[in-house]
Amino acid sequence: MGRIFEVRKATMFARYDRMAKQFSRIGKEIVIAVKKSGPDANTNPALRRIIQNAKSVNMPKDRIESAIKNALGKDTSNYEEVIYEGYGPHGIALMVVTATDNTTRTVANVRSHFNKGGGNLGNSGSVGFMFKHLGTFKLNPEGLNPEDLELELIDAGLEELGEDSEGNLIVRCGFTDFGNMQKALEERNIIPVSSEIQWIPENTVAISDEQAEDVLKLIARLEEDDDVQLVFHNMA
Structure with missing residues (x-):
């Protein structure tokens, strides 16, 4: 039983790491797209594409919106x-x-x-x-x-x-x-x-x-x- 629990725990952490990497990658893409062409997905095709991809990996809507807002900040990395x-x-x-x-x-x-x-x-x-x-x-x-x-x-x-x-x-x-x-x-x-x-x-x-x-x-x-x-x- 302990072995099964360890395998399940390892699988859960691997899934979490993969999701965290995906969210981090999308966050950086959002920064690049927003700084280049603005925060409006209707006029920014690159941002529209990234938002679609974010939804496909179940990135929460509030996290997407937060990433767009943060990209407009002066302290955000370029x-x-x-x-x-x-x-x-x-x-x-x-x-x-x-x-x-x-x-x-x-x-x-x-x-x-x-x-x-x-x-x-x-x-x-x-x-x-x-x-x-x-x-x-x-x-x-x-x-x-x-x-x-x-x-x-x-x-x-x-x-x-x-x-x-x-x-x-x-x-x-x-x-x-x-x-x-x-x-x-x-x-x-x-x-x-x-x-x-x-x-x-x-x-x-x-x-x-x-x-x-x-x-x-x-x-x-x-x-x-x-x-x-x-x-x-x-x-x-």
Whole structure:
């Protein structure tokens, strides 16, 4: 009985840590979006996207509103998005998206994570050419006809339309077409489950399960860093 309790407690804390990380990431995104284009989600597409994502991970409404209000304060940190590139173990390319108020600290930490995880931090552009910078919208498929939707969204910059493992529709467009696609979906009263700017690999690299474990350990180390928002890779 004691063993079961310990497992449940560990699972609960892991879930809490994951939720806390998600809320922290969204909070920083809100600061960046508000400082760049204001606190009104109706005129700030980036903020509107972030609020949708916040709701998808059950971030409380009052916490979202508090983050927007705090972003307007003079004492709020000025975060900026900085992307680091490098190779993990076994030649796997990594794109590390950070939100930082101290680039000196962040680059030192990211370099340390790469070194300790058996990888190497590269220069800007060292692996970025292996990825496509895309906007990704996850949609509830209920009431949607994929074939019709594909035709309707071509003019908004649609590049890919498919499904994920959970049966959600996945709509992808070029980074510069993100606003157009967001508007096109809103005009059709389609509210995404979530939407993100992602780095999608042009090609993936197949490695063994044992090698993949090495890469995943480095990714986990990076994701635990407070400054790291997202990590993308080209591992199959």
